Each structure stands twice: as structure tokens, then as C-alpha cells.
Amino acid sequence: MVNLKDLAKELNVSVSTVSKALKSSHEIGAETKKRVIELAQKMGYSPNPYAGFLRHHKSKTIALIAPELTNNYFIQAISGAESVAQEKDYHLLIYCTNDEFAKEESILKHLQNGRVDGVIMSLSTATQSYQHLNDLIQSGIPIVFFDRICHEIETAKITTDDFTSGFNATEHLIQNGCKDIAYLSISENLSIDNKRKQGYLEALNKHNIEALPSRIIKCTGDEKNNYKKIKQLFQSDKIPDGVFASIEKLALSTYYVCNELKINIPKDTKVICFSNLRTAPLLNPSLTTITQPAYEMGKQAAAILFKNLDKKRSLIGNENIILKSELIARDSTKQ
Amino acid sequence: MVNLKDLAKELNVSVSTVSKALKSSHEIGAETKKRVIELAQKMGYSPNPYAGFLRHHKSKTIALIAPELTNNYFIQAISGAESVAQEKDYHLLIYCTNDEFAKEESILKHLQNGRVDGVIMSLSTATQSYQHLNDLIQSGIPIVFFDRICHEIETAKITTDDFTSGFNATEHLIQNGCKDIAYLSISENLSIDNKRKQGYLEALNKHNIEALPSRIIKCTGDEKNNYKKIKQLFQSDKIPDGVFASIEKLALSTYYVCNELKINIPKDTKVICFSNLRTAPLLNPSLTTITQPAYEMGKQAAAILFKNLDKKRSLIGNENIILKSELIARDSTKQ
DNA sequence: AAAAAAAACTAAAACGTTTTCGCAAATAAA
DNA sequence: TTTATTTGCGAAAACGTTTTAGTTTTTTTT
Numbered sequence: 001m002v003n004l005k006d007l008a009k010e011l012n013v014s015v016s017t018v019s020k021a022l023k024s025s026h027e028i029g030a031e032t033k034k035r036v037i038e039l040a041q042k043m044g045y046s047p048n049p050y051a052g053f054l055r056h057h058k059s060k061t062i063a064l065i066a067p068e069l070t071n072n073y074f075i076q077a078i079s080g081a082e083s084v085a086q087e088k089d090y091h092l093l094i095y096c097t098n099d100e101f102a103k104e105e106s107i108l109k110h111l112q113n114g115r116v117d118g119v120i121m122s123l124s125t126a127t128q129s130y131q132h133l134n135d136l137i138q139s140g141i142p143i144v145f146f147d148r149i150c151h152e153i154e155t156a157k158i159t160t161d162d163f164t165s166g167f168n169a170t171e172h173l174i175q176n177g178c179k180d181i182a183y184l185s186i187s188e189n190l191s192i193d194n195k196r197k198q199g200y201l202e203a204l205n206k207h208n209i210e211a212l213p214s215r216i217i218k219c220t221g222d223e224k225n226n227y228k229k230i231k232q233l234f235q236s237d238k239i240p241d242g243v244f245a246s247i248e249k250l251a252l253s254t255y256y257v258c259n260e261l262k263i264n265i266p267k268d269t270k271v272i273c274f275s276n277l278r279t280a281p282l283l284n285p286s287l288t289t290i291t292q293p294a295y296e297m298g299k300q301a302a303a304i305l306f307k308n309l310d311k312k313r314s315l316i317g318n319e320n321i322i323l324k325s326e327l328i329a330r331d332s333t334k335q
Numbered sequence: 336m337v338n339l340k341d342l343a344k345e346l347n348v349s350v351s352t353v354s355k356a357l358k359s360s361h362e363i364g365a366e367t368k369k370r371v372i373e374l375a376q377k378m379g380y381s382p383n384p385y386a387g388f389l390r391h392h393k394s395k396t397i398a399l400i401a402p403e404l405t406n407n408y409f410i411q412a413i414s415g416a417e418s419v420a421q422e423k424d425y426h427l428l429i430y431c432t433n434d435e436f437a438k439e440e441s442i443l444k445h446l447q448n449g450r451v452d453g454v455i456m457s458l459s460t461a462t463q464s465y466q467h468l469n470d471l472i473q474s475g476i477p478i479v480f481f482d483r484i485c486h487e488i489e490t491a492k493i494t495t496d497d498f499t500s501g502f503n504a505t506e507h508l509i510q511n512g513c514k515d516i517a518y519l520s521i522s523e524n525l526s527i528d529n530k531r532k533q534g535y536l537e538a539l540n541k542h543n544i545e546a547l548p549s550r551i552i553k554c555t556g557d558e559k560n561n562y563k564k565i566k567q568l569f570q571s572d573k574i575p576d577g578v579f580a581s582i583e584k585l586a587l588s589t590y591y592v593c594n595e596l597k598i599n600i601p602k603d604t605k606v607i608c609f610s611n612l613r614t615a616p617l618l619n620p621s622l623t624t625i626t627q628p629a630y631e632m633g634k635q636a637a638a639i640l641f642k643n644l645d646k647k648r649s650l651i652g653n654e655n656i657i658l659k660s661e662l663i664a665r666d667s668t669k670q
Numbered sequence: 671a672a673a674a675a676a677a678a679c680t681a682a683a684a685c686g687t688t689t690t691c692g693c694a695a696a697t698a699a700a
Numbered sequence: 701t702t703t704a705t706t707t708g709c710g711a712a713a714a715c716g717t718t719t720t721a722g723t724t725t726t727t728t729t730t
Contacts, residue, residue: 001447001448001449001474001475003715003716003717004716004717005716013679013680014679014680014681015680015681015716015717016679016680016681016682016718016719017678017679017680019716019717019718019719020679020718020719023718026677027677027678027679028677028678028679029677029678029679032678032679044447044470044474046444046445046447046448047448047716047717048448048449048715048716048717049448049449049450050385050388050389050394050449050450050715050716050717051389051685051715051716051717051718052716052717052718053385053685053717054385054386054389054684054685054686054687054715054716054717054718055684055685055716055717055718055719056685056718057685059385061428069410069413069414069417070407070410070411070414070630072405075404075405075410076405078404078429079404079405079431082404082429082430082431083431086430086431091428091450092428092429092430093396093426093427093428093429094413094417094427094428094429095417095421095427096414096417096418096421109381110381112336112379112381113336113381113382113383113384114336114383114384114385115384115385115426135379139336139379140336252613252614252617255617256617259617277614278587279587279612279614279618282587282590282591282594282618282619283614283617283618283619284617284618284619284620284621285619286619295405338685338686338687339686339687340686348709348710349709349710349711350686350687350710350711351688351689351709351710351711351712352708352709352710354686354687354688354689355688355689355709358688361707362707362708362709363708363709364707364708364709367708367709382686382687383685383686383687385685385686385687386685386686386687386688386715387686387687387688388687388715389685389686389687389688389714389715389716389717390686390687390688390689390714390715391687391688391715392715
């Protein structure tokens with residue numbers, strides 16, 4: 001790897017001359033500039049990014065932290081963030097918390113030393129305390145949240161209209177004849193889950209349907225356990241005639257349970273869920289989804305972060321960006 | 336952000352003492368060590384990664400370059416690589432080429448300055464020359480290929496048994512009654528495509544079925560165009576009674592085309608493809624797949640890279656690791 | 671022709687580490 | 701007691717840049 005010193009020696013000039021010539025400083029003569037630039041080109045010189053960091057304290061790197069990677073929502077969001085990073089000549093580090101609090105803490109701690117200029121993240125479902133988030137921000141690294149946001153931290157947050165979407169999803173089921181709708185919750189720690197549930201409750205209320213606590217199924221990150229809980233739901237005397245899953249995974253588990261128990265969707269029970277599954281139209285039956293603009297959310301999260309990195313101040317003020325999700329009715333909720 | 340100098344000043348010792356104490360050097364007395372470590376803890380000191388780089392020339396960072404991110408195969412591979420990186424206390428940069436050669440070139444050029452210690456990558460379908468790959472390796476950065484590998488470069492490569500899988504997939508169709516099988520190719524530049532096609536041809540040959548060039552459909556990265564080509568295939572007088580898609584995307588396009596043209600899968604035509612779609616069992620009809628161990632491939636690629644990073648030598652010798660794919664028969668190829 | 675200004679370049683410090691070398695004090699060996 | 705050895709620590713160089721503050725040479729102004 002060739003460096004400034006190598007170029008300087010080759011050209012019989014000082015290191016500082018080479019450095020300035022490459023930045024086309026007015027202090028350097030035209031002839032010298034030309035010689036330097038040509039040799040740099042020829043020898044394939046590229047400034048060492050880490051040496052540069054020591055001077056301006058800019059790593060040109062951001063991190064994206066997600067609870068899981070093999071998830072249609074997050075991968076689209078990552079893709080959006082990546083496209084913006086590449087456009088801005090930034091580098092994107094990816095970290096996965098596996099929905100574990102300890103891992104989230106550990107990852108954030110490792111980022112406190114200036115490795116990145118900023119962080120884009122979605123909380124793990126296990127996160128209930130926010131010290132690690134505050135610590136990172138205190139040490140001068142701004143965070144932008146998307147989707148699984150943290151209300152308690154003052155910064156920018158990108159979400160979708162979860163309450164309205166939850167309301168619409170539930171009303172969609174009601175309008176298609178459902179009177180006994182179960183809500184599959186993923187975690188009470190997540191504000192998006194709570195908002196979706198609030199929308200669900202509000203829709204039931206509007207249509208004078210009693211909200212039964214037993215119809216709110218508390219699922220977790222453990223797929224096996226979720227499967228068991230959903231199976232229980234469908235093995236009771238009276239099965240729900242509609243299911244609103246807060247996330248895609250839970251709807252797919254519902255499909256598998258119904259397959260196993262020979263319960264017909266949508267005849268016996270209808271299913272709707274938040275999902276970014278591209279094959280939703282090809283499922284059997286095709287799945288009615290509320291689809292979040294995941295790619296756009298990733299892009300916006302990155303864009304806001306970059307906007308603030310340009311500024312002097314590393315603290316990002318409260319800012320709530322709310323994008324619209326889209327309800328796409330398909331066969332799984334057909335009357 | 337607190338640094339060694341801050342700690343040294345606070346404790347009235349030299350910077351070198353602090354540095355050594357934190358590394359628990361035997362040169363430092365027990366009492367001093369204790370004081371240093373306690374204060375470092377208290378002030379939240381964490382060594383600046385970039386300053387360290389300047390000394391040992393190790394960035395503790397690797398890059399993963401993929402042609403696309405929103406793809407079930409690649410995201411699982413990325414997830415595998417991420418898990419190994421995290422375990423090894425390395426950091427993972429993600430880059431997407433969008434299947435464009437120019438972008439691939441540009442990304443690699445940006446990595447030539449030591450930003451990463453090594454690269455894991457899958458080629459873009461557009462890549463036909465390998466200068467940029469050689470340049471990177473020449474500048475001391477090792478590359479490990481996975482799936483869409485480059486035969487022409489001497490290094491480690493992780494693939495699956497594509498020839499055998501292609502053969503098995505085709506034979507599976509034949510055994511289920513197909514006599515006129517189309518192969519949907521993604522790019523003649525990719526060795527995996529060629530191997531899958533060779534397997535296809537070999538199976539036809541074994542069963543004395545004539546291989547018609549018109550049954551090899553050359554698809555591209557352009558989804559619209561692929562859709563058109565596949566539609567043409569199914570609008571001819573004689574439609575194929577089996578389709579073997581080299582990648583998932585092309586099988587899904589086939590599903591959409593058949594939906595539109597009211598062609599029944601598997602009655603009128605059977606479909607099999609390479610795919611890591613988790614909802615394959617839930618499709619209508621459920622999709623027969625050859626599933627690659629994507630997560631494992633990502634893990635192995637990372638593992639081999641790390642094994643070589645530990646060594647002095649940055650050149651990785653030729654090594655072909657071939658994992659087995661699994662053919663999972665479902666309804667889309669049912670007789 | 672002398673003084674001032676501009677042009678072209680260099681030396682050196684700085685960023686935050688690690689590491690080599692050196693030095694003093696304390697301890698051990700003679 | 702004198703000479704070695706060990707222990708505990710500090711000074712300074714090095715990594716590859718950028719930048720500030722010179723320094724020399726040339727050009728312009730008076």
C-alpha cells in the first residue's frame with residue numbers, strides 16, 4: 001500500500017507538498033501538482049482512511065443495528081440505508097442483536113470509541129432500559145431510530161402510522177364479517193406493538209365489540225413457543241374468526257397452525273398482518289398485508305442522520321417522521 | 336471521548352504507563368495497574384480503533400459485497416458472516432453492487448486503502464473482467480468468494496454442488512413426467528449458472544431427451560424483461576411441461592405468468608428452482624426447491640477469511656469448499 | 671535599488687495509540 | 701560494601717495524514 005511518503009521520496013519533494021498537491025492547494029505550483037497527481041494515479045495511491053480520522057475525527061462510517069437480519073422488513077430498510085450511505089460516500093457497518101438485550105448493550109458499548117459517526121437502529125424486543133442508548137449519545141454519537149423506536153430518547157425517529165394501520169387492519173376484518181378477532185402481540189416493550197394494539201382496541205370499541213384480554217396473545221421471539229400459543233388459540237372450543245398479527249412471522253405461524261389443524265383461511269378464520277413479504281400474493285391463500293415502506297424508512301433514517309452529521313452539533317433534536325403504510329387486501333381476509 | 340492522555344493527566348502518570356497498565360503489562364506495579372484500570376472503567380475509556388490501526392495495520396473490519404441485498408439467499412449468507420464477525424470481535428461492512436459492474440469496480444477500489452482486512456464477495460452478473468479483483472488482492476487485501484465465485488482468481492471459494500443439484504432438479508422433473516423442460520438462465524457470466532445448466536443438460540442426455548437451445552431462456556437482472564420472456568415461453572403453441580429456474584426470482588416470475596395465463600402448476604407445467612424462500616411451503620402451490628445452506632456458506636466464508644487473516648501471508652491459496660444443497664419436493668412438481 | 675508582497679515549497683507538530691529504549695530506585699548477589 | 705540484577709516507570713519515536721508556521725526565492729511596488 002503506497003503512502004504519501006513513498007510519493008514524496010519518488011518525486012524528491014516533501015510529504016506536505018504531496019499532500020497539498022493532491023488537495024490542489026493554491027500553495028503548490030502547477031507543474032508540481034501535475035507531477036504529483038500523475039504519479040499518485042500511476043502508483044494507485046489512496047489516502048489511508050484511518051490516518052485521516054486522527055485529524056478530523058470523522059470516520060465516514062455509520063452503523064445500522066437491527067434485531068434480526070433475515071427479516072423482510074429489516075433487510076429492505078438496510079438496503080435503503082445502504083443506498084444512501086453509498087451515495088454519500090459513507091461506509092455502513094451492520095450489527096444484529098438477535099433480539100437480545102445483552103448483545104444490544106455490548107454492540108453499543110463497542111461503538112462508543114469513535115468507530116462510527118452515527119447510528120441507525122431498531123430496538124430489540126427485550127430492551128427495557130435505556131442507559132446504553134444514553135451513554136452512546138452522551139459520548140457524542142447520534143442515534144436515529146426507525147420502526148422499533150425509543151420514545152424516551154430525544155432524537156429523530158422514523159415510524160409508520162401504526163395506530164391508524166392497526167385500526168384499519170382491525171376494521172378491515174370487521175367489515176369482512178369478523179366479530180371475534182385475536183391480536184398477536186410480539187412484545188409489550190415495543191411502542192409499535194402497543195400502538196398497533198391501541199388501534200385494534202379502538203376499532204373494536206368503535207364497532208361495539210367487546211375487547212377480551214384472552215384474545216390478546218402475548219408472543220415472543222421464540223418461534224416454537226409462539227407456534228404452541230397460536231395452536232392453543234385454535235384448539236379451544238371457540239376459535240377466533242379473525243387474526244391480526246403484529247408482525248409477519250406470527251401470521252406465517254398462524255398459516256402453519258391452520259394448515260395442521262385443517263382450519264380454512266379465510267372461511268374459518270381471516271388473517272391480516274404487518275408484512276413486507278414479496279410473495280404475499282402467491283401464498284395459499286394470498287395474504288392480506290399492511291405493508292410498511294421499509295426501503296424508504298431506511299433511506300430516510302440515513303438521510304436524517306447525514307443531515308445532522310453535517311452540522312457541528314452532534315445532538316439531534318426530537319423529530320417524528322411518520323410514513324404511511326399500505327393495506328393491501330388479498331384472499332386471506334375475503335368474505 | 337476520553338483518551339489515554341486524559342487518564343494519564345488525572346492519575347499523574349505518563350501515557351505509556353496508562354497504556355501498559357491497561358494491557359496488564361508486567362512492567363507496571365500492581366497498585367498502579369489497579370488505579371489505572373479503575374479510572375478507565377469509571378471514565379468509560381475505550382481505545383480509539385483508528386489510532387490503533389496506524390500501529391498494527393489491522394482494521395478489525397471486513398467487507399461483504401453482494402449483488403443484491405433484498406434476496407433470501409444473500410441475506411442469509413450475510414447473517415452467517417455477521418455472526419462469525421461478531422464472535423471474532425470484527426466489524427462487518429456491507430456493500431451492494433446492484434449487479435452493476437461499474438459499482439463493483441468502484442467499491443473494490445475504495446477498499447484498497449486498508450479500510451478492511453479482507454473481503455467476502457459474490458460477483459455481479461455483469462462482471463466479465465477481473466482486473467479490479469486482482470488489483471485488490473495485489474494491494475494485500477484477501478478475497479474469499481461465495482456462490483457467485485470467480486474461477487480465474489486463486490483464492491478460497493465456497494459453493495454448493497451446483498452441477499449435481501442441477502442434474503437432480505432436472506431428473507426430479509423427468510421422474511415426475513416432464514419431457515420438455517425449460518431452463519431459466521440468469522447470466523452466462525456466472526459459473527454457478529453454467530454448472531446448473533450443465534447438470535440440466537446431463538440429465539436430459541441421460542434420459543434421452545433432446546436438449547433444445549430454444550428451451551434455454553436467457554434472463555437478466557431486468558425483472559420486466561424476464562417476465563416478458565417467460566410469458567412468451569408460455570404463449571407459444573407448445574408450452575414446456577417443466578421449468579427449472581436457476582434462481583428464485585425467475586421461479587416467482589413463472590408463478591406470476593402462470594397465474595395470469597391461467598396455466599395450472601403442476602398440472603400443465605411443473606416448477607422447480609434454487610431458492611431460500613422460507614415461505615416456499617405456503618405458496619400456491621407449494622414450491623419445490625433446491626435450497627442452499629446460505630447461512631452456513633456465509634459462516635464458512637467468514638471463517639476461512641479469518642483463518643487466513645491470522646496468518647502473516649495475505650494471499651489465500653486455492654481452496655474449493657463445496658456444500659450440499661437440499662432438494663425439497665413440494666406440490667409444484669407433483670405428478 | 672530598496673522594500674514589500676507573493677509564490678512555492680519545507681519542517682514540524684498534531685491526532686491517539688503502542689512500543690522500544692533508557693533511567694532511576696530497589697533488591698539481590700558477590 | 702560493591703557490583704549486578706530486577707522492578708517500575710517515563711521519554712520519545714512511529715504509524716499516515718493534515719495543517720500551521722516558517723523559509724527561501726521570485727516578483728511587484730515604491
